Amino acid sequence: MDRQRTDKSGETSAQGRPTLKTLAFMTGLGVTTVSRALKDAPEIGAETRRRVQLVAKQIGYRPNRAGVRLRTGRTNVISLVLNTDREIMSFVSDIIYGVSEVLAETPYHLIVTPYSRSQDPMEPIRYLVETGSADGVIISRTQPNDPRARYMLEHGMPFATHGRTDMGLVHPYHDFDNHVFAMEAVRRLASMGRHKLALLSPPPGLTYYGHTLNGFADALSEVGASEIPFNTVSIDHTIEQIRTRTAQVMRRENRPDGFVSSAAAATLAIVAGIEDAGLKLGRDVDVVSKQSSDLLHLFRPELLVVNENFRLAGSDLARSVLGWIGGAAPGSLQRLVATGEVQAFSPPVSV
Amino acid sequence: MDRQRTDKSGETSAQGRPTLKTLAFMTGLGVTTVSRALKDAPEIGAETRRRVQLVAKQIGYRPNRAGVRLRTGRTNVISLVLNTDREIMSFVSDIIYGVSEVLAETPYHLIVTPYSRSQDPMEPIRYLVETGSADGVIISRTQPNDPRARYMLEHGMPFATHGRTDMGLVHPYHDFDNHVFAMEAVRRLASMGRHKLALLSPPPGLTYYGHTLNGFADALSEVGASEIPFNTVSIDHTIEQIRTRTAQVMRRENRPDGFVSSAAAATLAIVAGIEDAGLKLGRDVDVVSKQSSDLLHLFRPELLVVNENFRLAGSDLARSVLGWIGGAAPGSLQRLVATGEVQAFSPPVSV
DNA sequence: ATGGCAATCTGTAACGTTTCAGTATATTGA
DNA sequence: TCAATATACTGAAACGTTACAGATTGCCAT
Numbered sequence: 001m002d003r004q005r006t007d008k009s010g011e012t013s014a015q016g017r018p019t020l021k022t023l024a025f026m027t028g029l030g031v032t033t034v035s036r037a038l039k040d041a042p043e044i045g046a047e048t049r050r051r052v053q054l055v056a057k058q059i060g061y062r063p064n065r066a067g068v069r070l071r072t073g074r075t076n077v078i079s080l081v082l083n084t085d086r087e088i089m090s091f092v093s094d095i096i097y098g099v100s101e102v103l104a105e106t107p108y109h110l111i112v113t114p115y116s117r118s119q120d121p122m123e124p125i126r127y128l129v130e131t132g133s134a135d136g137v138i139i140s141r142t143q144p145n146d147p148r149a150r151y152m153l154e155h156g157m158p159f160a161t162h163g164r165t166d167m168g169l170v171h172p173y174h175d176f177d178n179h180v181f182a183m184e185a186v187r188r189l190a191s192m193g194r195h196k197l198a199l200l201s202p203p204p205g206l207t208y209y210g211h212t213l214n215g216f217a218d219a220l221s222e223v224g225a226s227e228i229p230f231n232t233v234s235i236d237h238t239i240e241q242i243r244t245r246t247a248q249v250m251r252r253e254n255r256p257d258g259f260v261s262s263a264a265a266a267t268l269a270i271v272a273g274i275e276d277a278g279l280k281l282g283r284d285v286d287v288v289s290k291q292s293s294d295l296l297h298l299f300r301p302e303l304l305v306v307n308e309n310f311r312l313a314g315s316d317l318a319r320s321v322l323g324w325i326g327g328a329a330p331g332s333l334q335r336l337v338a339t340g341e342v343q344a345f346s347p348p349v350s351v
Numbered sequence: 352m353d354r355q356r357t358d359k360s361g362e363t364s365a366q367g368r369p370t371l372k373t374l375a376f377m378t379g380l381g382v383t384t385v386s387r388a389l390k391d392a393p394e395i396g397a398e399t400r401r402r403v404q405l406v407a408k409q410i411g412y413r414p415n416r417a418g419v420r421l422r423t424g425r426t427n428v429i430s431l432v433l434n435t436d437r438e439i440m441s442f443v444s445d446i447i448y449g450v451s452e453v454l455a456e457t458p459y460h461l462i463v464t465p466y467s468r469s470q471d472p473m474e475p476i477r478y479l480v481e482t483g484s485a486d487g488v489i490i491s492r493t494q495p496n497d498p499r500a501r502y503m504l505e506h507g508m509p510f511a512t513h514g515r516t517d518m519g520l521v522h523p524y525h526d527f528d529n530h531v532f533a534m535e536a537v538r539r540l541a542s543m544g545r546h547k548l549a550l551l552s553p554p555p556g557l558t559y560y561g562h563t564l565n566g567f568a569d570a571l572s573e574v575g576a577s578e579i580p581f582n583t584v585s586i587d588h589t590i591e592q593i594r595t596r597t598a599q600v601m602r603r604e605n606r607p608d609g610f611v612s613s614a615a616a617a618t619l620a621i622v623a624g625i626e627d628a629g630l631k632l633g634r635d636v637d638v639v640s641k642q643s644s645d646l647l648h649l650f651r652p653e654l655l656v657v658n659e660n661f662r663l664a665g666s667d668l669a670r671s672v673l674g675w676i677g678g679a680a681p682g683s684l685q686r687l688v689a690t691g692e693v694q695a696f697s698p699p700v701s702v
Numbered sequence: 703a704t705g706g707c708a709a710t711c712t713g714t715a716a717c718g719t720t721t722c723a724g725t726a727t728a729t730t731g732a
Numbered sequence: 733t734c735a736a737t738a739t740a741c742t743g744a745a746a747c748g749t750t751a752c753a754g755a756t757t758g759c760c761a762t
Contacts, residue, residue, distance in 0.1 A: 380741075380742085381741070381742045381743070382742090382743090383741075383742055383743075383744095384740080384741055384742070387741090394739070394740065394741080395740070395741080396739080396740060396741085399741085418747095420747090421746090421747045421748065421749090422746075422747055423747085424747085
């Protein structure tokens, strides 16, 4: 049995939603004419065009996505590829909101394609490309030599990355300037008299790990501060791991008097570790942290923060992919966001 | 020009991905036979079936979604409808992870359908139903008399709600027992000698607002405690609003000595407000809060918490919608999750 | 007049799938 | 032996869309 009762003439009987055939019947034109009239094709008379569009609006015609997709191969879908087991207190929702915001004005749908710990990160990408399930893809956790970017470039799938790559290939990206972030953080700590600094870095392997490390190192030598190694943990470790590791290092003789943290959740753990060791934030040690929502000052007003806007990242990434799909040069769709200044919430305690 | 070069026989030339026609050509069968063999139809010979399935696996055949969708009307899509401007420190990512987790094992894709402050919450629902863009829908921010649920029920769109409705209609839901949560919270506070309690409630209008209020009231009378009105704010208000309102109420003579908070982010604001008023958590006042990730004890170890698992909610909701689509009785797909016990992280200070 | 041409419009086919209505062959019952 | 029937398979049509290759009309230059 057929699920829809549409008679040959295209007259919708009761339930079926209108199709081109319906419009053709109502206007007395052929479906081809209707189709072209709706997309403002040049060889359609001005009056016919207006008439068709009016009727279409009146009866609430919406093109059938499956029909378009089958015929043209265009899916009107953007896929956001997400790792589902990193990042607590996650920025993921912000990115999704940002992407949604942009796609809402377009015929595009957002589909979320997950992959997990156990999987090859290439798997969802291959799936999307092979099945042609999306017109464009957004990926995060970008690596300097990212096989996903290379693969999509080779296969002509438009995409945008959250974070840059570093393999001489040109593609849209949105990135936060973590080099400058780390430098500003170090400078700020130095200006407060902190000169033995530890860095809680992003996970090694991701591009911004390098950016952060370089910025940190550059600023250290600029201000003449020294590094206390803290590289056995990264922001990908659990809260507990970071906390105990921080407590350990804070109990040592040569302990840091300043921390730079690349993520808000991790900062909670660092502070907890500091206090576990019997030390006090703002007196014995200062911490500069990135945050994506304005909450850390509630946690400890002594914290110094730099804001990273993931919602902006999301909308920017969405616009970039759409731009590439629309024919723009991928090289023109790259954006490096400048770090805002380091913000304090309580007056600094003199050391 | 056609985007794909597939000759009449179905032999894929280079780039095109295999279709039923390809399989038909390779096996020497008709497309109908191949189609039926792949879905284990009874009138296909056992050997043929195995042969077709083998070849299909070998060449990596995947049914074309647009083809299936056009022909059958099935989209293989579940839509998660989200409000994009509530909830900082949002549980949204957890729900998405939970849903993804379940859908990953199925042919279903997850599409995120947003709506914002300015829009009618019915709009995305109508869109989904009218365009048939999804086989099932998940909604949150459920109301006792929810027009979205009613509409989808009337139009035969399977769905599941995060939170219950209360209009005598039966549909799948996943809900956290906020009645019990509020009761346990009050009991715990009372057991610590706190008897003037304030409730930071969910936004009025949502179903669990009522559940929470009732649980709070029931327990108040049970333990003989009294309520300090705190209903000019809800967890939907901004951090700043909650903070200043808390500080106000804490400066009054008849101030609360205990808070029950329905959301973790709001709890940060409550504590900030308490401290703004020069009072101390654990000494002057205790706070019981729900949280969805295990972070509040880092914020203030004196906080008392109850965990709500949104990832579980997501996977549960996904399973429910799939179940309904698959023909299960909607009434059998309802789940009320019991509240875990109130957890403390530091020994209670005697009052 | 006639051929050419621009301006509008139209029918057909195809995208990949599933369903309907068969067809061909082998098997059974009388 | 012949018809009835079960088994295994098949072609055609349809879902809604767009691209291709016309078709029709009127108008102008020759």
